[in-house]
Amino acid sequence: MPITTQGEQVAGVLESLAPDGTPLYPTVAILMPRRSTKTTSIWNVLLGRCYAHPGYKVVTTAQDGIRARNKFREVQRALDAFGFKERGLGKLYWGNGFEAIEWANGSRMWVVPPDAAAFRSEAADCMLFDEAGELDEATSEDLVAGALPLMDTRPMGQVIITGTPSPRRAALLWDTLQEGRDRKKRDVGIVDYSLRDDEPSVLYPDGEDSEPVLNEKLLYRVHPGIGTLTTIKKMRARFAKMTLVKFEAEYFCRFPTDHTVTAINPAKWDTARAEVLPVRPDRVGLAFDVAPDSSAAALVAAWRDEDGRAHIEVIGYRSGVAWLPGAGKAAAIKHRCAVAYDVIGANTNPADTMHRSRVQVTGYNIRHQQGAQQRFVDELDRENLTHYDQTDLNLAAEGANWRNVNEGGRLFGRKASASDVSPIVAAALALWQYDQVPDRQPMKIRTTATR
Structure with a gap:
C-alpha cells in the first residue's frame, strides 16, 4: 500500500509512545477528506502491528454489520492478491459474518457489527471504528458504555475512531474530535484535516x-x-x-451546523464576562428552573442598565429542590416582583409551593421559552450582555446545545446538553420577565394649595 505524507502523520500519532512504553494516545480520532488515504494509512499501521508483534489482536467495525464486512473484505482481497497465504503469512477466512485474518505468528484481525456485546467475545489490543461518523447517538452511547471500557485492562490497548462528518454534531466521532480539539483529555490524539467554522468554504x-x-x-x-x-x-x-x-x-470535513450545535458562542461568552459583581438593582426579573430529574435547581436575576445592556446574576444554584421556594420568596419580597418559571413537570411543585406562600409566580409556555432563549442568544451575539463569571452559569453555557421543537423551533436541550442547563434556562427567562414588566414609575403626590 502506498505511503504518503499524511499517512506518515497518521502513523506518527497512532505509534507515539509515552515514556513507559504504552501508547501516548490510547484513543485516536482521525478526520480526513475522501480520497486522502485515511483508511489505507490506518490499515497500513494495523497490518504492520500484526506482522511485527506476534499475538497482536485487532477487532474492527463500521456503521453496520454489512458495511463492516465489506470494508474488511476489501483488505482481505488486497492481501489475497499479494499472496498472503502463499507466502506463509497466514490464512484468510471469508465466512459470512466470520471474516478474519489470522497470521502464522498468532496475530488476528476480525470484524464485528457495531454492537458492544460483539466486542466482549474476545479481548483485543486495538479497536477500529471505521466510518464512525455514520453511527447514531444511541449506538455510540452503547459502544462507549460497553465496548470502550474493555480497553482499560490492556496496557497497550488503543481505540481508533475514524470517518467523515455525519449530518449531526453528535455521537462518537464528533465527541472524540471535540475532546482532542479542546485538549481536555491528554490521552486523546487527533489527526484533524478540517475546515474551521469561521472559515468560508x-x-x-x-x-x-x-x-x-x-x-x-x-x-x-x-x-x-x-x-x-x-x-x-x-x-x-x-x-x-x-x-x-x-x-x-x-x-x-466540516460537520454541518444544525440544531444540535453549541447554543452559546464560547468567544461571545468570554467577551461578556465581568469579574466584579455589582450591587443588584431594586428592579430585576426573577426566574427559576429545575433539572428534569430534580437533582438541582437555579434561581437567577436579570436586569438592564440605563444603556439597555442586559446583566445576569445567579442568586442560587444548589442540589435538590427543597431550598428553592424559600429562596424564591425572599428574592420576590426583596425586589417586589413575580418569579417566572417554565411550565414543565419539575417546575410545577416549587411554583405551587411559592404560590401557596403568597409569592406571585408567572408560568411561561414553550412559545415564550423560545422567544426568551432566542432573545438571550441575540443579546449575547450583539455583545449586549454581561455575566459575572459564576461557575455554575459558565458550565451551563459551555454545555448548552440546541434541540428541535415543533416545526423549525429550538430550545436549550436538557438531555442533549453536556451539563445541566438550568442556570442558563432561568437566566433567559429572567431577562424575558424583566422586559415584560414596565418600569415602576415614581409615585406622584398631589398637593392642594390653601389660602
Whole structure:
C-alpha cells in the first residue's frame, strides 16, 4: 500500500509512545477528506502491528454489520492478491459474518457489527471504528458504555475512531474530535484535516448575490490528497454537482451546523464576562428552573442598565429542590416582583409551593421559552450582555446545545446538553420577565394649595 505524507502523520500519532512504553494516545480520532488515504494509512499501521508483534489482536467495525464486512473484505482481497497465504503469512477466512485474518505468528484481525456485546467475545489490543461518523447517538452511547471500557485492562490497548462528518454534531466521532480539539483529555490524539467554522468554504467575488465559487486556497490546505490521489479539476466537478453541505462534509470535513450545535458562542461568552459583581438593582426579573430529574435547581436575576445592556446574576444554584421556594420568596419580597418559571413537570411543585406562600409566580409556555432563549442568544451575539463569571452559569453555557421543537423551533436541550442547563434556562427567562414588566414609575403626590 502506498505511503504518503499524511499517512506518515497518521502513523506518527497512532505509534507515539509515552515514556513507559504504552501508547501516548490510547484513543485516536482521525478526520480526513475522501480520497486522502485515511483508511489505507490506518490499515497500513494495523497490518504492520500484526506482522511485527506476534499475538497482536485487532477487532474492527463500521456503521453496520454489512458495511463492516465489506470494508474488511476489501483488505482481505488486497492481501489475497499479494499472496498472503502463499507466502506463509497466514490464512484468510471469508465466512459470512466470520471474516478474519489470522497470521502464522498468532496475530488476528476480525470484524464485528457495531454492537458492544460483539466486542466482549474476545479481548483485543486495538479497536477500529471505521466510518464512525455514520453511527447514531444511541449506538455510540452503547459502544462507549460497553465496548470502550474493555480497553482499560490492556496496557497497550488503543481505540481508533475514524470517518467523515455525519449530518449531526453528535455521537462518537464528533465527541472524540471535540475532546482532542479542546485538549481536555491528554490521552486523546487527533489527526484533524478540517475546515474551521469561521472559515468560508465558498467565496462571492461579485458580491453576496452572485454565484458562489469554491474557496480553493482553503481546499488545498484541508485536503492532502489533491495533486497526488485526486485533482483540483475533480474537486471542481464534485462541487458543481453536490450540495454545499454535502461537499463540505466530504471534502472539507466540516460537520454541518444544525440544531444540535453549541447554543452559546464560547468567544461571545468570554467577551461578556465581568469579574466584579455589582450591587443588584431594586428592579430585576426573577426566574427559576429545575433539572428534569430534580437533582438541582437555579434561581437567577436579570436586569438592564440605563444603556439597555442586559446583566445576569445567579442568586442560587444548589442540589435538590427543597431550598428553592424559600429562596424564591425572599428574592420576590426583596425586589417586589413575580418569579417566572417554565411550565414543565419539575417546575410545577416549587411554583405551587411559592404560590401557596403568597409569592406571585408567572408560568411561561414553550412559545415564550423560545422567544426568551432566542432573545438571550441575540443579546449575547450583539455583545449586549454581561455575566459575572459564576461557575455554575459558565458550565451551563459551555454545555448548552440546541434541540428541535415543533416545526423549525429550538430550545436549550436538557438531555442533549453536556451539563445541566438550568442556570442558563432561568437566566433567559429572567431577562424575558424583566422586559415584560414596565418600569415602576415614581409615585406622584398631589398637593392642594390653601389660602
